Amino acid sequence: MIQLVSVNVVNESIFDVIILVSDGVKSLSLLEGKYNEIRLAVENFSKICCSLDEGNDWLIPSEKIPAKRLIYSSTGSIHGDFDDVRKYMKAGIAAGKRFLMTGARSPLLITLPTERFPAAQICSAIGFLHSLYTPLLNREKIENFVEKADLIGILEFKKCQKIENFVPYGSLDDFLQGIQSSFNLCRDIGDGDPQRMSPSRVVEYILKEFKDSSIKINVIENKDQILKNYPLMAAVSRSANNIEEHRARLIWLEYIGEGEITETLFIVGKGVTIDTGGANLKVGTSMYGMSRDKYGSAVLADAEGRLAMADALTEMKELVRRALKARNPHLMTIATLTGHVVLSYGHCSAAMDNGPARAVNYAEQLKQTGDVFGQPVEVSRLFSEDFAFHSSDVQTAQLKQSDIGPSVQTLRGHQGPAAFLICASGLSECGLDSAHPIKYTHLDIGHVMGAYPKCSLPSPLLTLIAHHILPKTKFQEWEVKIIS
Template identity: 35%
Template sequence: MTFPQAKNESNIDKAISSGSDWDAVILIAQDHQHLNNLTLKETIASHQRIDARVGKECMLLIASGIAGGRLVYAPTGPLDRGFDDVRRVSDAAKKAIVMARDAGSRNPLLVVCGVPEDQGYTHALEVAYFGACQALWQPLEAREALNEEDIEPVKSIGLYAKGKLDMDALEAVESGRRLARDLCGTEPERMSPPRFAEYCEQAFEGSSVKVEVVSDDATLRKDYPLLYAVGRCSVHTPRHQPRVIRLEYTGEGEILQNLFFAGKGITYDTGGADLKTGGHMAGMSRDKGGAAAVAGFVQCLARCQPKGIRVVAEIGAVRNSIGSDAFVADEIITSHAGVRVRIGNTDAEGRLVLADLLSHLREQAKEAIDPTLFSVATLTGHAAMAYGPYTAYVENGAAREHHCGDKLANIGDIWGDPGEVSRSRKEDFDFVRPRTKADDVLSSNNGPSSTTARGHQFPMAFLSIASGLINHDSNADKPLPYVHMDIAGSGVDAGDWQHDTPTGAPVVALAARYMGL
């Protein structure tokens, strides 16, 4: 797994000179009027005299005195308005790196200057690097079918900074984001449940991460009954059979914090018996974005090796197929936690998978020091409708008391991986209440989440009940903070789940929060 290597440059005059090792300079700035470097400023001014577009849009400028003879100038526009944030730098970097690559650059130098001197832009250069890598990524199938060096030709990206940057940490995070993009953005046969598990095993081979794959049919049926129901129609096809992938990272020294992650890995979602129609099935090979992000975060840990932290993840890789053995609405299935779940809609399958995973993690978290639980999923269209390209953090009471969502959202803003904190309320628990004595909880209504009031909040109530976490909220003897992360809006660039590039969200926010970037 390769991606552009990050290299620190601290001497701007030497780095941008025609005699340097870089073959292009990418300048990202609000404007060029206040540049301190005379070479860059005069180059831009001379081009602006003959081309009015310079300074208004991303442009390739030819300059013999600059490294590689190429200067890509990508203006960000204003950055100091109340609604601006560091993602404007990332957006400029995406455009600029593609232009540099297409012009023939293979080792460009990235210069970010003129950003506001406040906390929101503290990591603007690093965010620009992540944006560039995002734009350069090509799908796994393309890299396997074609020459990877031809379709991803950029080898390194220089980062100009007056001080030292932690390049190892940056590359660790990008490695995790790349794994997440590969797992999420791959078609349903190449990344079917068994092959998803194999890719994880390959990714963590030789690392400090312990990997265990549960594939035995009887074990899955007994220990993950809701998950198994979702995959029931797929078990007759060996290449689609479900898997549970367990990942565990334990840092050196005394463990002071334990994190537990459940990842939704629906490798293809037909909707099941509640079949997706009207073209809404396209893109459902990426309904595994939550599982991909969980694996990506663990990859960051494997590369960075932070001390004093333990992370346990369970990923449910399942195909929600349609056929004679598909589970249907009205079935009552007892979860791993012993909760009787009435199925309301088979297209609300991801929460069933997560509930069993969370129940297993809950049992471990009860005995752990400073535990926090998370579920990560492309769960609802409502999250994308409500928050657009932002991750939705839905907290239980214990998590709210610890400000878990606020801390993730605040640090995500600084690192260009933003989220919105969403409250879990009594209406959400009322919505999934049992209607008869035959069951304990309803999995879903039978309408689309995007047109359902509190459509991304009430699933968290279901997850809390079906997993047994409701017994460990803020009023319990052993409270367990729990945050549900819905990445339906943040999981891909621009919102097209069939064609757009997976983002790896919320890998960067998690790494910044728990690895001390």
């Protein structure tokens, strides 16, 4: 993994290129003082380049700065009604691609802060690191693999009060190092092809990556045990049961933090390593990119996805019921579940709360966090019609798993699966009117990580980290406030 380091000066000889991400030349006034040479280099270049502020990236030579060259990546306008912090992430990605063209090895990344987007520095750096990711298959086939950079410097630029309160000085590199590690693991699994990341090899990878860590791992892979305790998951795995590397596995990961525990998350992620469509075979181009149908578990569904998750969700529900000492429990499912959510929200995930979760405005708060960190989340509400849709049409069954048509041809095609999971798991008995209400949120993430075959950008992983982990660490003390 590429090493990151925080710096507060730009005259270090260890950096061979300076990368500046900014919304425009006018913001360069923030560089006055000890960063004046960088400001002058860009301002002089702007006199011969009239499109410098239009969202492009440029390589600017300069003898006045130690690195002798500077990459300027513009976000374009950030002041419009519908501009958001993702412009910084895109500018970071563009800067990373330009950096790779230079042959440099040790960049110094400077992102000019803005009051409007306090997470601009984080998003810019994540975009830059995204461009430097090398897929697992490529890393494994190169005998002496070398990362695309030796060292990345992060200039912690503090000129705005909001930034000062957002990430304490001297800790941004630590936070980004952790984000880079989690993103790489997520991409390794999520982007891996169906052979390299078959169920058995996902298990091998997880055991290797979390070896000697504080995470407790339990793998259930016995076919008879899965059939007995997870019958719906076993049904999904039937066609693969005779192929050792492709039959189902259930991976339990448990992490118990240090200090006071204020929240307990029970998360079920869908991990279908290749979605062929099952009995309703995906034909034409419909199977293209279906190796990413496991991204819900990587961040941590089609008809088969909701079945695969229902058993584990049921067990999680029972764990919550039994674990009366669990502080502030919250159940979640995360899945690349429906094409409907892609048509509905495009680049956004959809969050659906049950009654207890909605009572505390969980999805709304997650939406606010997503806006701050550039991984948008839309809130979808559940109605009685969604539950009625999954009522069985025959007397011999209680639930109908899905209709005959795909989600994209079904009214409320991504809300229905959430209702099905609530009913199938028994969470329908854990609502606000029950003796023991349990918060539950379903996240349908569609294709928010990016479409195959491009390298994925894990989402809504950053939003979940920012919402559940960041406020509890040394990095930040902040609160997302609902706008009434």
